[in-house]
Amino acid sequence: MPGKLAARYRRRAPGEPRAVGYLYILPALAVFGVFLLWPLGQTGWLSLLHWDGLTRATWAGWDNYRDLLTDPELRAPFAHAAVLLLFYAALPAALGLVLTAALTRFRIRGMTFFRTVLFLPQVLAMVVVGVAWRSILAPDGLLNDTLRAVGLDALARSWLGDDSWALPAVGAIGTWVETGLCLVLFLAGAQRIPRELYEAARIDGAGPVREFFTVTLPGLRAEVAVALTLTLVAALRNFDLVYITTSGGPGNATSVPAYEVYRRAFETGEVGAASAMGITLTAVIFALTMVVTRLVEGRNR
CATH class of the missing domain: 1.10.3720.10 (MetI-like)
Incomplete structure (x- = not known):
């Protein structure tokens, strides 16, 4: 078992753990999600509706x-x-x-x-x-x-x-x-x-x-x-x-x-x-x- 753990650590890239790398990009990812992914998802939802922008929307599906x-x-x-x-x-x-x-x-x-x-x-x-x-x-x-x-x-x-x-x-x-x-x-x-x-x-x-x-x-x-x-x-x-x-x-x-x-x-x-x-x-x-x-x-x- 110790030999397997040692081999796993040797296969990892040198430097900080990968989780720390994700923390570095988290602020940019949050901005990307708020200003791009969320509006894109909202647009995808609206594309499934019949809506004129004012009255109540109805389901349109595809x-x-x-x-x-x-x-x-x-x-x-x-x-x-x-x-x-x-x-x-x-x-x-x-x-x-x-x-x-x-x-x-x-x-x-x-x-x-x-x-x-x-x-x-x-x-x-x-x-x-x-x-x-x-x-x-x-x-x-x-x-x-x-x-x-x-x-x-x-x-x-x-x-x-x-x-x-x-x-x-x-x-x-x-x-x-x-x-x-x-x-x-x-x-x-x-x-x-x-x-x-x-x-x-x-x-x-x-x-x-x-x-x-x-x-x-x-x-x-x-x-x-x-x-x-x-x-x-x-x-x-x-x-x-x-x-x-x-x-x-x-x-x-x-x-x-x-x-x-x-x-x-x-x-x-x-x-x-x-x-x-x-x-x-x-x-x-x-x-x-x-x-x-x-x-x-x-x-x-």
Whole structure:
């Protein structure tokens, strides 16, 4: 018996007992529970009710979640969010990788100024971004005036008021905002890649494309995961940009889940449906971030 106890203590990590470690994180865990887990649980409970925010609530069960699958008006915001994932995550990551590959192969003067200008949208409040781009994309805004000035009058349109172009226009704003973030992350990661790897690849006769796929991209795997996680979350929780530029219109052409949660909870009095959409959105964000993390961890093993 004493031998078993000695072996058990030897297997423990050196230092203080594990229970003491939990005491260190208890204050942060308490704050996390009060301000995040408790409201999340309350929202989950409200999602099981029919409630307008004023009168007595009635039990709904899974009806609100069932409506998310069967009601086209409730499915449409998630479809729009899927489109925005291309503009907020895929396109900025691709542009950031291309720019990083070019900047690591060729020396460009004024790199600090270049990075600062591209990262500038990240330090601007999204409300400011939305107001500025709403003015640029207005029927008499800068973009249409420029198109008319160069003889491309046929391309001028109400970008945010056209059913076909409103969502891509909002997505293009997201691309402008997120590309700088991706580029700065990738450039920081590229500085950690040993220059010897590039020199060896060039000695072997690797061109720019092969050099990118054999040296740059594998060396930026962790940064790509971080960039995709941040941009995916930004795309799915997008509210302020849509609220400022289009308010979900025209019709519901640019309605996204976060905006729909706000509209149904505070404008139409469908608190239960809004809560169900919020819980579903949280689950989708969690699932996508887990997939990105697992893919990167699996390739790093």
